[in-house]
Amino acid sequence: MTQVSMTVNGKSVSGDVEGRTLLSSFLRDHLSLTGTHVGCDTGQCGACVVHVDGEAVKSCNMLALEADGAEVGTIEGQANADGSLNVIQQAFQDHHGLQCGFCTPGMVMSAAALLKDNPRPTETEIREYLEGNICRCTGYHNIVKAIMAASGQDVGAIAAE
Amino acid sequence: MPKDSGIGASSKRREDVRFLTGSGNYTDDINVRGQAYVYFLRSDIAHGRINSIDTSDAESMPGVVRVFTGKDFEGVGGLPCGWEVADRHGAPMQEPPHPILAQGKVRHVGDPIAAVVADSLEQARDAAEAIAFDIEELPTVTDMKAAAQEGSVKVHDDLKNNICYDWMLGEADNAKVDEVFANAAHVTTLELTNNRLVANPMEPRVCVAEYSRGTDEYTLYTTSQNPHVIRLLMCAFVLGLPEHKVRVVAPDVGGGFGSKIFHYAEEAFCTFAAKACNRPVKWTSSRSEAFLSDAQGRDHVTTIQLALDAQNNFIGLRTDTYANLGAYLSTFSSSVPTWLHGTLMAGNYKTPVIQVNVKAMFTNTVPVDAYRGAGRPEATFQLERVIDKAARELGVDPIALRRQNFITQFPYDTPVALTYDTGDYNGTMDKLEAAADLAGFAARRAQSEANGKLRGLGINCYIEACGIAPSNIVGMLGARAGLYDAATVRVNATGSISVMVGAHSHGQGHETAFPQVVAEMIGIDESMVEIVHGDTSKIPFGMGTYGSRSLAVCGSAMVKATEKVIDKAKKIAAHLLEASEADIELKDGQFTVAGTDKSVAWGDVTLTAYVPHNFPLEVEPGLEETAFYDPANFTFPAGAYACEVEVDPETGKVTIERFTAADDFGNIINPMIVDGQVHGGIGQGIGQALLENCVYDENGQLLSASYMDYAMPRADDVPFYTVDHSSRTPCTHNPLGVKGCGEAGAIGSPPAVVNAVIDALHSGGKKVEHIDMPVSPSRVWAAMNG
Numbered sequence: 048m049t050q051v052s053m054t055v056n057g058k059s060v061s062g063d064v065e066g067r068t069l070l071s072s073f074l075r076d077h078l079s080l081t082g083t084h085v086g087c088d089t090g091q092c093g094a095c096v097v098h099v100d101g102e103a104v105k106s107c108n109m110l111a112l113e114a115d116g117a118e119v120g121t122i123e124g125q126a127n128a129d130g131s132l133n134v135i136q137q138a139f140q141d142h143h144g145l146q147c148g149f150c151t152p153g154m155v156m157s158a159a160a161l162l163k164d165n166p167r168p169t170e171t172e173i174r175e176y177l178e179g180n181i182c183r184c185t186g187y188h189n190i191v192k193a194i195m196a197a198s199g200q201d202v203g204a205i206a207a208e
Numbered sequence: 209m210p211k212d213s214g215i216g217a218s219s220k221r222r223e224d225v226r227f228l229t230g231s232g233n234y235t236d237d238i239n240v241r242g243q244a245y246v247y248f249l250r251s252d253i254a255h256g257r258i259n260s261i262d263t264s265d266a267e268s269m270p271g272v273v274r275v276f277t278g279k280d281f282e283g284v285g286g287l288p289c290g291w292e293v294a295d296r297h298g299a300p301m302q303e304p305p306h307p308i309l310a311q312g313k314v315r316h317v318g319d320p321i322a323a324v325v326a327d328s329l330e331q332a333r334d335a336a337e338a339i340a341f342d343i344e345e346l347p348t349v350t351d352m353k354a355a356a357q358e359g360s361v362k363v364h365d366d367l368k369n370n371i372c373y374d375w376m377l378g379e380a381d382n383a384k385v386d387e388v389f390a391n392a393a394h395v396t397t398l399e400l401t402n403n404r405l406v407a408n409p410m411e412p413r414v415c416v417a418e419y420s421r422g423t424d425e426y427t428l429y430t431t432s433q434n435p436h437v438i439r440l441l442m443c444a445f446v447l448g449l450p451e452h453k454v455r456v457v458a459p460d461v462g463g464g465f466g467s468k469i470f471h472y473a474e475e476a477f478c479t480f481a482a483k484a485c486n487r488p489v490k491w492t493s494s495r496s497e498a499f500l501s502d503a504q505g506r507d508h509v510t511t512i513q514l515a516l517d518a519q520n521n522f523i524g525l526r527t528d529t530y531a532n533l534g535a536y537l538s539t540f541s542s543s544v545p546t547w548l549h550g551t552l553m554a555g556n557y558k559t560p561v562i563q564v565n566v567k568a569m570f571t572n573t574v575p576v577d578a579y580r581g582a583g584r585p586e587a588t589f590q591l592e593r594v595i596d597k598a599a600r601e602l603g604v605d606p607i608a609l610r611r612q613n614f615i616t617q618f619p620y621d622t623p624v625a626l627t628y629d630t631g632d633y634n635g636t637m638d639k640l641e642a643a644a645d646l647a648g649f650a651a652r653r654a655q656s657e658a659n660g661k662l663r664g665l666g667i668n669c670y671i672e673a674c675g676i677a678p679s680n681i682v683g684m685l686g687a688r689a690g691l692y693d694a695a696t697v698r699v700n701a702t703g704s705i706s707v708m709v710g711a712h713s714h715g716q717g718h719e720t721a722f723p724q725v726v727a728e729m730i731g732i733d734e735s736m737v738e739i740v741h742g743d744t745s746k747i748p749f750g751m752g753t754y755g756s757r758s759l760a761v762c763g764s765a766m767v768k769a770t771e772k773v774i775d776k777a778k779k780i781a782a783h784l785l786e787a788s789e790a791d792i793e794l795k796d797g798q799f800t801v802a803g804t805d806k807s808v809a810w811g812d813v814t815l816t817a818y819v820p821h822n823f824p825l826e827v828e829p830g831l832e833e834t835a836f837y838d839p840a841n842f843t844f845p846a847g848a849y850a851c852e853v854e855v856d857p858e859t860g861k862v863t864i865e866r867f868t869a870a871d872d873f874g875n876i877i878n879p880m881i882v883d884g885q886v887h888g889g890i891g892q893g894i895g896q897a898l899l900e901n902c903v904y905d906e907n908g909q910l911l912s913a914s915y916m917d918y919a920m921p922r923a924d925d926v927p928f929y930t931v932d933h934s935s936r937t938p939c940t941h942n943p944l945g946v947k948g949c950g951e952a953g954a955i956g957s958p959p960a961v962v963n964a965v966i967d968a969l970h971s972g973g974k975k976v977e978h979i980d981m982p983v984s985p986s987r988v989w990a991a992m993n994g
Contacts, residue, residue, distance in 0.1 A: 067330075081237035082230015084462070086410045087495035091915035094410055122230035136228040140220055143884045147715030148227025149410040149462025155228060170928075177923035181915070183410050183463050184715045186891025186953070187923040189884060205928055 051115045055080065056124025064111045070104075071095045073111035074121060082122035082152045086181070093180030096153035096160075097121045103160035105179070122152035125159070135159055135197045142202070144193035146184035153180050158194045167198050210879075214728035215944075218880035221720040223713070232460040235414035235431050240488035243416065244273050246478060247332035248491070249322040249339055250500060251314035254350070254572040254908020255361070256343040258312060261322060266338040271331030273485050275339065276323045276477070278311035284480070287471055288445040289537035292686040293546050296376035296565075303372075304364040304570070306536040308446070308473045308480070314343060315363055315535035316574050317910055318500025323477055325485050329492075348908040352509060352532040352569040363535055363570040370570045372533055372542065377550040378562040378624045385563045388524035392515035396598035401980045402586045404507035404532065404902040405895075406918060407579045409714075411462020412498045417478035418488035425453050428479050432458040433468045433712050434752020437689070439744050441471040441539070447480055454479070458742040461714035465892070466578040467502045468714065469754045470539035474501070499913040504902055505579025507532040508545065512590045514559075514598050522559040522613045527590060531568040534575035541577040542568070547685050548583030548673070554622035555591045556633045556669045556846060557613040562623045572908040578754065580892055580954040584672045589981075592668035592959035596966070597977060606667050606963070607646075611637060619940075626673060628844045629940040633669065636872050636935040637848045640667075643932040644850035644868035652852065652865075653971065661854040663865070664968025668849055670956040674948035675760030675843035675939070692838035693762035694748035697726065697769040699777075699831035701818035703811035705730075707769075708740045710750010711762035715888075716950060717881045718758060722766060724877050725944065729770050731796040732810055748834055756948025759877060760843050760939065767943045768835035776831060777813050783824040784808050784816060843939045843947040847871035851960035855968040860989030862898055862965055868930040871952050874938040875945040882949045886931045889953020895921035896954075897961035901982050919982070 052061035055078060062077040074080045074097070083106055086094035090108040097106045098120035127133050132140060135158050145151040154177070161168060161176045168176065173191050182190060196202045211217040226232050263275040287306040294300055305311075310319050322339050326332035349361040355370040363370055379385050389395055416429040426449065432438050435456040442456075443449040461468060474491050481489045493501065508529050515524035531545035550564035599606040614633040621627050640646075649665050656663035676682075679690035696708040707726060711718055723737035740746050750762055774794055781799035782789040791802045797810040816823060817831040852866040869886050876882050899919035903911045912918040938945025958981060965983050969976045969992060976991045 065330075075237075080230065081234070082232070084234070084411070085236075086412065086462075087915050089495065089914045089916050091920075092410060092495070122228075126229050132225065132228060139228055140224040143221065143880050145221075145224055145227055146717070146884060146888060147410065147463040148223070148232050148460065149234065151227050152230050171924075174922075174924035181410065181920050181922065183408055183465070183892070183920070184888045185884060186887035186889070186894075186921075186929065187926055188887040188891075188929055191923060191928070 049112060051111050053114050053117050053119050055119045056121060066112065068111045069107050070109040070111050070114050071106035074106060080121050080123050084149055084152055086149060091181065093153040093157060094150050096156040096180065098156060098160065103157050122155060125155060135162070138193040138197035142189050142193040142196055144185065144189045150180060150182045154182065154190055158197065161194070162198055167200060170195065213734055214724055215877050217724060217878065219720050219724055219734060219878055221717050223717065223719045234411055234460045234462055235416060235429050236492050238416050238429050238459065240416060240418050243488040243490045244325045244327060244485060245329040245332050246481065246489050246491040247324050247329060247336050248320045249324070249336040251310065251317055251319040251321055253314065253343065253345050254317050255346040255348040256314045257346060258310060258314065259342040259344055262340040263322060265340065266324060266335040269331065269335035269338055271327035272335045273325040273327070273487060275335070276309060276481065278307055278309040281308045284308070284448060285446045287473060288441055289542055290539050290688050291543040292688060293373050293375055293542045294686060295373040301373040301542055302367045303537060304367055308476050316572050317908055318574055319535065320473060325481055325489055348572040350571050350573055350904045350906065350908050352530045352571055355569040355571050356530065356567060363572055372568040372570060375546050375566045377564040385524060385526055385561060388561045389513065389515045389526070392523060393518040394516045394598070394602060396514045396594055396601055397511065398594045398597050398978060399511045400590060400593060400978060402506045402508040402510065402589055403896060403900070403981045405505045405579055405900050406499060406902050407465040407467035407502060407505055408920060409463030409465055409467060412493040412495055413468065413472065413474065413502065414492045415474050415478040416488065416490045417482040419482040419486070421486065425455070426479055426482065427455045427457065428475060429457045429459065430475050431461050431468050433461065433464040433714055433754055435712065435742055435744050436710060436749050437752055438471050438475060442476050442479060446476045455745045458712055461712070464714045465580040466505065466582055466754060470503050470577055496914055499910060499918070500574060503538040503575050503577035504534065505576060506586060507576050508586045510590045512594045514594045516598060520602060520604060520609060520612060522557050524561040525553060525559045526563045527553060529566045531566055532571055532573065532576055533568050534571060534573045536575045538575040538577035541575060543687070544578050544583045549587050551624050551626050551673060552584050552587035552671065553591060553624050555588065556615060556671050558615045560623060564624060573904050580889065581951045584951065585955045585958060588670040588955050589959050593962060593978065596963045607637065610669055627841060629841055630937040631844060631846050631872060632935060632937050633846060636846060636870050639932050639935045640848040640850055640868060640870035643870055643930050644866065646850065649852065656854050662857055662968040662972040664853050664855065664964040664966065664971060666851045666960040666962065666964025666967055668956065668959040668963055669847065670952070671844055671846040672951060672955050673842040674756035674845055674951065675839050675942065676755030676757045677839065678841060679838050689751070690838065691751055692836050693750040693765050694834065694836045695762060695766035695769045696748050696832065696834040697766065697773050699773055699814050699817070701815050703732070703736060703814040705737045706740055707737060707766055708747040709762050709766060710747055710752060711758040712742050712753045714753070716753065716758060716885070717878065721878045721881055722763065725763060725766065726770050730774065730810060731794065756845065756950040759944060759946045760942055760948050761837060761839055763944055763946065764942045765835045765837035768837055769833045772833035772835060773831055776827065779824055779827050780813050780816055781808050784813065784822065840941040843942070845871060845873050845947040845949065845952050847952055847956050849956040849960040851964040853961065853964040853968055855965060855988060857972060857992065860985035860992060862983055862988060864894060864927050864961065867927060869953065869956065870932045870935060871949065872935040872937055873933050873949045874936055874947040876933060877946065882933060883931050885949045886953045887929055889951060890929050890957045891921055891926055892954045893957025894926055894961060897958040897981050897983055899925065899982050
């Protein structure tokens with residue numbers, strides 16, 4: 048066991064982990080931050096995306112020890128200080144960008160990373176960026192729409208009905 | 209003006225807040241103090257005889273609580289099949305045992321041989337490696353036509369062959385069918401495959417089971433679409449436990465698409481092991497394990513023939529299908545290629561003579577069962593592909609050919625056992641033609657051609673039988689369960705309402721849509737109504753969610769229960785208002801005496817129900833009602849879809865450029881949610897048509913066993929969709945007039961995509977008749993250059 052320390056959602060945390068403990072497991076099992084989901088075992092589905100030092104990272108593809116000393120952000124830390132949904136979360140609700148909710152934390156975290164680098168992405172840019180996030184429920188329509196809306200773009204013209 | 213609340217409003221989903229903030233409560237988020245972890249040792253060969261299993265080394269490994277094998281389950285039942293299909297001669301299907309852990313033989317890669325329970329998952333996994341076993345590898349059969357041959361390798365030694373049943377529906381007299389085809393002006397024949405798929409909800413399956421010696425009670429948390437069904441099957445058929453001592457909870461469930469309907473071995477195992485080990489146990493499937501243990505979908509091989517007269521009227525249809533059931537009968541597997549498939553072969557058309565034959569096979573592959581659409585996509589695909597081929601052979605417009613043969617009079621008795629209550633297929637097609645801008649297609653094709661691409665337009669229709677199902681009808685057809693549902697409307701003293709429903713929401717938004725109905729009926733704010741689901745200790749006995757049934761069946765029960773509540777509340781209001789009950793009206797949460805200004809508010813009546821100081825003597829205190837609803841018929845959502853593709857003639861790559869769906873779902877409670885359901889179905893249908901394929905090699909090894917190899921649709925594989933559900937013929941036999949929308953997209957979209965690809969190739973002078981799904985670049989390129 049090795050001690051690992053990091054900042055998660057602005058709070059200092061530490062724990063004893065095995066060398067093989069994944070960051071996703073550390074978040075879920077050690078810190079009880081179960082909003083980060085694990086949907087596959089090959090680094091493909093993106094349900095486990097978190098931010099490590101500001102970058103979107105698949106937390107199932109990173110050892111907890113690799114995050115020692117890092118600033119980690121998870122879905123639990125995304126809401127506004129008053130507890131209300133942030134702009135991206137609110138856009139997902141407004142545009143029905145989620146159904147079962149399982150891929151949603153990863154989608155929101157990926158969307159946040161995208162918009163940080165590219166504040167007004169095109170539809171094509173969003174779709175390409177989300178290559179690493181699989182959703183089985185929405186057919187992606189409303190996820191793409193929500194991210195466009197969150198970036199301040201007019202989505203009224205995107206046909207829904 | 210769109211409404212902002214109640215029936216017809218796009219109310220935002222209240223469940224989203226917890227999902228968007230990481231506060232959901234999925235089964236893997238549940239941990240019970242002292243829990244041990246389960247690891248299943250699964251067969252890595254597709255067929256073998258178990259000569260011996262030695263667990264002694266594993267049992268002495270660190271942290272191991274106990275190791276189980278098939279021998280531990282000799283005293284309990286196997287996993288049951290919920291539907292007995294009779295073959296064409298009346299004999300019951302062949303029904304082999306389906307043990308919790310393999311007994312005697314392993315029959316597919318992934319068949320569980322043993323299970324280790326240990327203090328940690330890592331210890332369980334390490335110990336599983338120390339299990340010594342001698343399994344003699346046997347020849348395998350994975351191809352269903354090969355499995356049907358006499359002398360084939362037998363998956364189950366005790367059965368007479370691999371044929372589960374040879375089933376027939378429609379015109380049984382071959383001579384009559386032959387005569388129709390002999391007299392036809394034109395016959396179109398098509399052989400096709402409906403590719404095997406893996407449902408792949410993003411949440412893998414999980415079970416957490418605990419047992420209390422003090423009370424002899426069990427709790428199983430499981431990723432299920434129907435917790436009561438799981439409890440009944442597990443208690444009555446597998447473990448022999450009294451239902452009242454077992455609580456099954458399906459909390460937030462991360463998608464199902466059918467694959468979480470079934471009672472799986474892991475559920476029974478964990479429940480059994482929790483008592484045997486006197487410790488809570490937890491099993492979390494990895495995705496790799498899900499590919500080997502979740503029931504898979506589709507996998508049909510079909511020859512279909514359509515006979516037309518000289519005026520292009522459909523006069524006969526004959527279809528012969530081989531269906532792959534895998535190694536064992538999953539819970540509803542037997543019903544999918546038969547009653548959920550053959551009965552849909554009339555489609556939207558008045559074909560007078562139809563004969564359906566299905567031969568269902570056991571093979572050394574993972575069991576196959578319902579996946580979104582379940583039988584209906586297979587029916588729609590073959591029918592709509594053969595119609596498209598016929599139109600091309602005859603040189604007629606594919607829409608005109610369909611319109612000419614549409615059923616236009618309702619109710620309509622099909623030759624394959626269903627009665628369509630209502631529909632307007634021409635009206636729905638009109639909506640599609642407008643929404644898809646079919647008039648502009650020629651210009652778009654010219655533009656694509658100018659860019660060096662081939663552009664194709666694919667049209668198809670679909671009909672589905674949803675709102676599953678009238679118990680008396682399915683009982684006659686072999687179902688071993690009723691398919692009603694139930695709801696309890698519990699009004700609290702202060703007027704808020706808890707509605708306990710048998711339906712289960714795993715993405716469908718019931719927590720939002722169901723309250724819209726109750727709130728509208730009473731005239732109160734939606735926020736005063738809460739839906740409780742997914743816990744057998746809280747909800748009445750209901751059958752859960754699948755087959756696009758939640759609103760049509762459980763919603764109807766909820767309406768009935770709410771009506772009972774309102775009737776009783778009116779009695780109380782009449783007493784308070786000193787008026788006749790017949791004169792009481794309820795509107796906007798106020799009870800009024802007709803023709804007067806006397807009124808009493810909903811909250812005053814509900815408070816009186818629980819503080820009955822001034823109360824009618826003949827009425828019981830309290831305000832809570834339960835209703836069960838058994839539908840009189842299936843519901844019949846129907847639609848017309850259009851897909852436009854571009855094909856790159858250099859590479860064979862297909863790009864979906866436009867996709868338009870025009871659906872008739874009857875009445876709609878929440879249009880936003882309905883749009884989302886259709887989007888998701890189309891996404892899965894495009895996945896089947898272009899990308900997804902579950903492939904076994906000849907040894908039964910699953911070649912597509914991870915997201916590296918099984919091509920899930922990603923955001924850049926699909927376009928924005930255009931969805932129109934303004935064509936509405938309300939269901940005639942349920943109180944809300946709803947039909948169901950959950951499966952439509954997955955049923956209606958695959959043929960549209962393939963029809964479009966074929967159309968594109970023809971526009972480029974390539975006379976390709978058919979390409980099997982997935983229509984991958986290599987297959988398209990080969991077809992163009994073959």
